[in-house]
Amino acid sequence: MSKTIVIKLGTSTLTHGSKNLSRPHMLEIVKQVSDLHQQGFRIILVSSGAVAAGREYLNHRELPKTLANKQLLAAVGQSQLIQVWENLFSIYGIKIGQMLLTRADIENKEHFLNARDTLNALLTQQIIPIINENDAVATAEFRIGDNDNLSALVAILAQAEQLILLTDQEGLFDSDPRKNPNAKRIATVEKITPEIRQMAGGSGTTLGTGGMSTKIIAADIATRSGVETVIASGEKHNVIANVAQGAEIGTRFIAQSDKLEGKKQWLFGAPPAGSLYIDEGASAALISEHKSLLPAGIKQIEGKFARGEVVKVIDGKGNVIALGISRYNSEALSLIKGKKSSEIEATLGYEFGSVVLHRNEMVVYR
Ligand SMILES: Nc1ncnc2c1ncn2[C@@H]1O[C@H](COP(=O)(O)OP(=O)(O)O)[C@@H](O)[C@H]1O
Numbered sequence: 292m293s294k295t296i297v298i299k300l301g302t303s304t305l306t307h308g309s310k311n312l313s314r315p316h317m318l319e320i321v322k323q324v325s326d327l328h329q330q331g332f333r334i335i336l337v338s339s340g341a342v343a344a345g346r347e348y349l350n351h352r353e354l355p356k357t358l359a360n361k362q363l364l365a366a367v368g369q370s371q372l373i374q375v376w377e378n379l380f381s382i383y384g385i386k387i388g389q390m391l392l393t394r395a396d397i398e399n400k401e402h403f404l405n406a407r408d409t410l411n412a413l414l415t416q417q418i419i420p421i422i423n424e425n426d427a428v429a430t431a432e433f434r435i436g437d438n439d440n441l442s443a444l445v446a447i448l449a450q451a452e453q454l455i456l457l458t459d460q461e462g463l464f465d466s467d468p469r470k471n472p473n474a475k476r477i478a479t480v481e482k483i484t485p486e487i488r489q490m491a492g493g494s495g496t497t498l499g500t501g502g503m504s505t506k507i508i509a510a511d512i513a514t515r516s517g518v519e520t521v522i523a524s525g526e527k528h529n530v531i532a533n534v535a536q537g538a539e540i541g542t543r544f545i546a547q548s549d550k551l552e553g554k555k556q557w558l559f560g561a562p563p564a565g566s567l568y569i570d571e572g573a574s575a576a577l578i579s580e581h582k583s584l585l586p587a588g589i590k591q592i593e594g595k596f597a598r599g600e601v602v603k604v605i606d607g608k609g610n611v612i613a614l615g616i617s618r619y620n621s622e623a624l625s626l627i628k629g630k631k632s633s634e635i636e637a638t639l640g641y642e643f644g645s646v647v648l649h650r651n652e653m654v655v656y657r
Pocket residue numbers: 300301302303304339457458459460462463464465466467468469490491492493494495496498499500501502503504
């Protein structure tokens with residue numbers, strides 16, 4: 292089957308540095324996408340820009356502060372945004388299909404497989420799926436929150452070979468180039484280490500969400516699921532074809548060979564069912580030494596969850612530092628927390644191994 296590529300277009304790319312959608316720039320992207328489409332690539336777009344389009348349409352000078360008003364802008368803007376895409380793709384005779392997702396649509400296996408079927412059906416009919424978060428209805432609990440993470444989940448859903456995150460910078464730099472003019476681009480990332488995470492700062496604009504840090508989390512989720520991820524500048528001429536053909540541009544994150552089992556990947560779309568509060572030693576082991584989480588480092592358990600559910604890992608300062616699949620349920624964990632792994636069997640009368648969250652079933656955020 293031909294190569295499947297998910298392309299995420301950030302607000303910064305769609306507005307081309309302004310506050311409004313840049314139709315000429317979007318046409319430039321459509322032209323590139325239609326070239327690849329013609330060559331038989333299966334292309335999926337994850338398009339931000341609903342809030343920006345809503346602001347433009349309703350003539351709001353500033354972004355509203357309340358969630359309800361942001362959701363109002365997204366509701367108005369999403370239909371504007373999709374109309375622009377539809378008009379531009381029609382120039383090349385290409386049809387598009389809109390999919391608006393929230394975490395709830397991918398949280399369980401049935402929903403996940405259903406979304407996968409729809410995506411595949413669109414691609415089979417040569418229709419380009421254009422995906423965004425369903426901002427108008429996504430509640431705090433079910434929000435993915437940023438399209439970098441959404442695009443990583445879509446790449447897993449689509450079993451894509453490549454995820455391209457287009458933004459307003461030429462890739463990941465060793466510090467934020469808006470703040471440091473001497474910052475240097477990182478060409479290749481073999482493995483996402485704490486040093487890499489530290490380089491990535493927040494968004495440089497008021498319209499963007501998350502900046503580089505959400506892109507690194509997305510790259511982590513995608514590469515662990517076997518999807519090569521490239522962050523590149525949406526401003527560059529022919530960037531999509533160049534990245535797809537392996538040109539030396541942007542920052543390329545190599546797909547991990549010890550990738551998560553396919554059947555576990557969908558769990559990264561699931562809302563966490565509980566939290567594990569861990570001590571300093573365990574935080575250091577996770578962040579600096581890339582280790583699994585052992586019961587000894589767990590101080591407290593919050594929530595009721597089953598073995599196999601996703602839990603948040605919270606450090607001593609209250610920061611969420613990781614997300615992982617728990618190998619023990621919450622009741623068992625409250626009995627073995629703080630204990631040595633060798634004591635698990637004697638405490639519970641059974642054991643599922645020495646670790647609570649295995650390194651290969653975890654995404655560490657920093
Ligand atoms: N280490 C870094 N390298 C590159 N850009 C960075 C870095 N740290 C922070 N940034 C900021 O991230 C911004 C891109 O993210 P964002 O504004 O969310 O864009 P998008 O709308 O494309 O998602 C850049 O404009 C830049 O200011």
